[in-house]
Amino acid sequence: MLFPTITFAVFFLVVFVGNWLLMPRPHLWKPFILLASFVFYGWWEWRFVLLLALSALANWLFAAAIARSGTAAGRKWLLAVAVAANFGVLGWFKYYGFFITSVVNVLEVFGLNADIALLRIVLPVGISFLTFRVLSYVIDVYRGKLRTASLIDFAVYVSFFPYIMAGPIARAGEVLPQLVSPRDPRRIDTARAFFLIFAGLAKKMLLADYLATHIVNGVFTTPGQYTSLETLFGIIGYSVQIYCDFSAYADIAIGISLLLGFQLPDNFNTPYTAVSVQDFWRRWHMTLSRWLRDYLYIPLGGNRKGQTRTYVNIMVTMLLGGLWHGAGWPFVFWGGMHGAALVAEHRRVDRRRQRAQRPERRTTALDGEDIGDLGVVGEAGAGAGAVAGGSSAPLEYDRRPWHGGVWPRLGVFAFVTFAWVFFRSPTFGAALSVLGRLFQSWGGIGAAVTPALLLVIALGIGIQYVPRSLYERTEAGFSALNPALQGVVLAAGFMLLDVLGPSGPASFLYFRF
Amino acid sequence: MADRSPDDLPFGRRRRSAASALAAILVALLLGALLNAPAMKKTAQESPFGGARSFRLALIDPLAAVSHWLFLDRPARLTAEALGKPDPGPSGAPLVVVVTPRPRPSGRPGPAATVKPLPPPKRGDPLRLYIGGDSMAGVPGMALTNLAKDTGVMEPKLDYHISSGLCRPDFFNWPAQLVRQAKALHPGAAVVMFGANDQQGVQAANGKVYAFETAGWKTEYRRRVRDTMDILFDGGVKRIYWIGQPIMPEAIFSRHMRVLNAIYRSEAHKHPRVRYIDAYRLFSTGSGAYSDYLKDEKGRLQQVREGDGTHLTYAGGMRLARVVLAAIKADWLPNKKSGALSGSPSPRASAKVSPAP
Numbered sequence: 001m002l003f004p005t006i007t008f009a010v011f012f013l014v015v016f017v018g019n020w021l022l023m024p025r026p027h028l029w030k031p032f033i034l035l036a037s038f039v040f041y042g043w044w045e046w047r048f049v050l051l052l053a054l055s056a057l058a059n060w061l062f063a064a065a066i067a068r069s070g071t072a073a074g075r076k077w078l079l080a081v082a083v084a085a086n087f088g089v090l091g092w093f094k095y096y097g098f099f100i101t102s103v104v105n106v107l108e109v110f111g112l113n114a115d116i117a118l119l120r121i122v123l124p125v126g127i128s129f130l131t132f133r134v135l136s137y138v139i140d141v142y143r144g145k146l147r148t149a150s151l152i153d154f155a156v157y158v159s160f161f162p163y164i165m166a167g168p169i170a171r172a173g174e175v176l177p178q179l180v181s182p183r184d185p186r187r188i189d190t191a192r193a194f195f196l197i198f199a200g201l202a203k204k205m206l207l208a209d210y211l212a213t214h215i216v217n218g219v220f221t222t223p224g225q226y227t228s229l230e231t232l233f234g235i236i237g238y239s240v241q242i243y244c245d246f247s248a249y250a251d252i253a254i255g256i257s258l259l260l261g262f263q264l265p266d267n268f269n270t271p272y273t274a275v276s277v278q279d280f281w282r283r284w285h286m287t288l289s290r291w292l293r294d295y296l297y298i299p300l301g302g303n304r305k306g307q308t309r310t311y312v313n314i315m316v317t318m319l320l321g322g323l324w325h326g327a328g329w330p331f332v333f334w335g336g337m338h339g340a341a342l343v344a345e346h347r348r349v350d351r352r353r354q355r356a357q358r359p360e361r362r363t364t365a366l367d368g369e370d371i372g373d374l375g376v377v378g379e380a381g382a383g384a385g386a387v388a389g390g391s392s393a394p395l396e397y398d399r400r401p402w403h404g405g406v407w408p409r410l411g412v413f414a415f416v417t418f419a420w421v422f423f424r425s426p427t428f429g430a431a432l433s434v435l436g437r438l439f440q441s442w443g444g445i446g447a448a449v450t451p452a453l454l455l456v457i458a459l460g461i462g463i464q465y466v467p468r469s470l471y472e473r474t475e476a477g478f479s480a481l482n483p484a485l486q487g488v489v490l491a492a493g494f495m496l497l498d499v500l501g502p503s504g505p506a507s508f509l510y511f512r513f
Numbered sequence: 514m515a516d517r518s519p520d521d522l523p524f525g526r527r528r529r530s531a532a533s534a535l536a537a538i539l540v541a542l543l544l545g546a547l548l549n550a551p552a553m554k555k556t557a558q559e560s561p562f563g564g565a566r567s568f569r570l571a572l573i574d575p576l577a578a579v580s581h582w583l584f585l586d587r588p589a590r591l592t593a594e595a596l597g598k599p600d601p602g603p604s605g606a607p608l609v610v611v612v613t614p615r616p617r618p619s620g621r622p623g624p625a626a627t628v629k630p631l632p633p634p635k636r637g638d639p640l641r642l643y644i645g646g647d648s649m650a651g652v653p654g655m656a657l658t659n660l661a662k663d664t665g666v667m668e669p670k671l672d673y674h675i676s677s678g679l680c681r682p683d684f685f686n687w688p689a690q691l692v693r694q695a696k697a698l699h700p701g702a703a704v705v706m707f708g709a710n711d712q713q714g715v716q717a718a719n720g721k722v723y724a725f726e727t728a729g730w731k732t733e734y735r736r737r738v739r740d741t742m743d744i745l746f747d748g749g750v751k752r753i754y755w756i757g758q759p760i761m762p763e764a765i766f767s768r769h770m771r772v773l774n775a776i777y778r779s780e781a782h783k784h785p786r787v788r789y790i791d792a793y794r795l796f797s798t799g800s801g802a803y804s805d806y807l808k809d810e811k812g813r814l815q816q817v818r819e820g821d822g823t824h825l826t827y828a829g830g831m832r833l834a835r836v837v838l839a840a841i842k843a844d845w846l847p848n849k850k851s852g853a854l855s856g857s858p859s860p861r862a863s864a865k866v867s868p869a870p
Binding site for chain 1: 522523524525526527528529530531532533534535536537538539540541542543544545548549552553588589592593596598601652655658659662663669671762803804805806812813814815816820822826827828
């Protein structure tokens with residue numbers, strides 16, 4: 001079921017009423033919301049509801065067994081089995097084709113004709129997100145950060161329909177506590193919820209879908225048909241499209257959850273205003289970044305095992321992060337590009353720190369870098385002249401990889417946009433065709449470069465530079481309106497979206513991940 | 514995540530009750546439905562013939578009437594008009610488009626009929642290649658565009674429309690579109706691929722709606738295929754390359770594709786200037802079964818179908834495009850050695866094209 005459809009509107013109306021009527025009776029509310037989530041998910045392919053239910057049951061059992069296990073070794077083994085089982089399922093559905101074609105073609109190179117039975121595997125929508133959700137619960141129980149939940153609570157957490165398809169990757173520790181006590185029906189942040197839903201729809205329908213159909217799809221599939229300038233705008237357009245598309249889904253998911261009384265973590269924070277690649281990953285798909293940090297980078301050793309090991313850990317994390325997005329080498333390469341950029345930035349700051357540590361300037365050897373600073377998802381507070389805690393005196397050095405405001409922003413945007421070319425292209429050859437086109441046809445502007453295109457690109461980037469306070473003031477003003485008037489404003493807005501947007505709903509890009 | 518206290522929202526933003534939210538949602542949905550009634554009616558009208566369509570229209574017709582009576586359909590229409598967008602309501606496009614029957618250019622049907630030799634395209638005078646169809650034509654069309662462009666003597670133009678087909682000109686009027694494109698582009702050759710959305714009822718000129726696969730449906734659909742060819746020839750196209758539908762993962766879907774392919778193939782064989790490209794065999798395994806994965810001409814295993822099992826991946830599109838390009842080159846560049854230009858097909862792939870006259 002897609003959000004911008006009449007079917008979903010009717011579904012949500014029923015769920016909204018049932019949600020608040022049953023909320024005071026959790027023994028009724030939980031089965032109700034679980035059933036609603038199954039209907040939402042099963043609308044696309046009912047057979048995968050079984051997979052969802054089995055995943056919930058199996059991981060609940062894993063966590064319960066871990067919690068009950070008397071020995072550290074037993075707990076570790078159970079965790080290993082749980083992780084292997086979840087990644088096994090993910091691998092089966094998502095990477096079967098990638099694996100099998102890679103193996104067969106490698107064997108072919110050595111003259112071995114592998115006659116492997118090829119299966120048709122249908123990828124369940126949102127399975128990557130599901131895997132990360134359930135693992136966050138099992139690992140947190142293993143770490144003692146979370147108590148085991150009841151099966152119904154855990155099943156609701158796993159299946160909650162607003163985020164089931166494409167995130168945000170809400171952690172068990174963020175959602176389960178909200179299931180313990182009924183939400184208060186008198187205190188809903190409706191203005192924020194409506195704003196997020198509307199803004200999400202607008203970003204998706206007016207910006208992302210326009211860019212996709214007007215220039216991006218064409219440039220990335222038939223680059224030879226476009227001038228160099230069109231290709232450049234097509235590449236920039238994809239950068240804007242993927243932000244508007246993915247953040248739109250997150251906005252709508254968060255807004256819908258708010259209307260049901262639940263708060264989800266933010267997933268985007270104006271990523272194209274980032275001043276470094278580290279900063280970008282603090283702002284882009286934030287729930288994935290922190291998942292990778294907490295469940296992959298830190299277990300690998302984070303930055304606690306020396307400089308070289310830190311860089312290796314960053315690269316491993318980003319390469320796997322790339323593979324998580326899709327079963328293809330260009331995705332891995334995309335992750336590797338970001339990993340290399342992060343390492344380069346870390347290296348730059350590390351050298352600065354080492355200079356600050358020289359005996360003639362400093363006697364303190366430690367700077368107390370916190371273990372959470374992957375750079376991919378490093379913690380805030382790394383500004384100029386940040387003071388790091390040595391044992392005797394503070395060590396001062398600039399932790400920003402790049403100085404200035406405008407040039408780092410432009411540089412990061414250019415790098416991220418360049419890397420997206422590999423993310424968007426099915427093969428390296430296709431990516432190189434697009435990039436090569438940038439240098440082949442500078443004779444004219446091209447018909448696809450229109451004022452509307454420039455306006456949409458400017459809007460897609462510009463909305464990230466609007467101060468948050470302006471949005472908040474708008475929401476506050478909207479919240480003061482009579483509910484009927486709020487409905488009128490929303491209806492007018494929906495009408496405008498319908499007129500201005502494309503005909504027919506397009507699915508969100510991140511569904512495939 | 515804990516809720517913030519009631520008074521901590523920025524700029525005095527107020528929290529509301531569930532009842533208030535419900536009131537706002539109901540007003541938004543009800544008023545939104547009235548404001549968007551023309552677009553909703555259009556969507557309902559364009560859905561496949563049958564009980565579901567009738568039910569949707571039974572619900573939406575009164576809504577659209579109320580909307581019109583209250584002048585609530587005007588804002589959307591006026592906004593669309595002011596912005597130069599198409600009217601959001603039913604397009605008024607016909608359910609049936611009949612092209613006046615005309616004699617075949619060769620004077621008599623059949624592959625043995627003689628045709629004039631084609632002028633070989635040159636760099637200064639390239640072959641304008643029109644590629645049209647539904648979403649199934651999209652990826653192979655893109656691949657063919659890239660391959661044709663690389664020859665240096667072809668100027669391809671891809672024109673595909675998602676969810677379209679020959680059954681429902683009220684949804685997308687292909688006859689009108691082909692007339693427009695032929696006039697604008699003056700293509701020398703056309704590559705078309707329809708059918709994946711045509712497993713639905715069709716209305717004939719007599720007003721009757723025929724269900725898919727019935728005798729009446731086949732007669733009407735065959736007429737539409739013939740008309741499509743005639744429109745393209747009338748527009749100056751000298752060769753049509755009609756791509757059949759590939760095998761599908763579900764048996765029933767495959768059977769439907771075979772019904773369509775039989776019509777395309779037989780109509781193509783009646784006409785000396787139409788080549789039929791057998792995508793069904795091209796995407797079948799050696800044993801004639803469906804597979805997501807097939808080996809290319811170099812023996813590399815590739816995923817040729819998307820996750821939905823219906824659409825082609827780029828590798829699949831390239832597989833099909835190479836065969837189409839080979840057929841085009843056989844007609845237009847007969848003296849060029851095989852492999853002299855990019856996109857030469859494998860021997861097995863070449864066999865999928867219907868014999869030239």
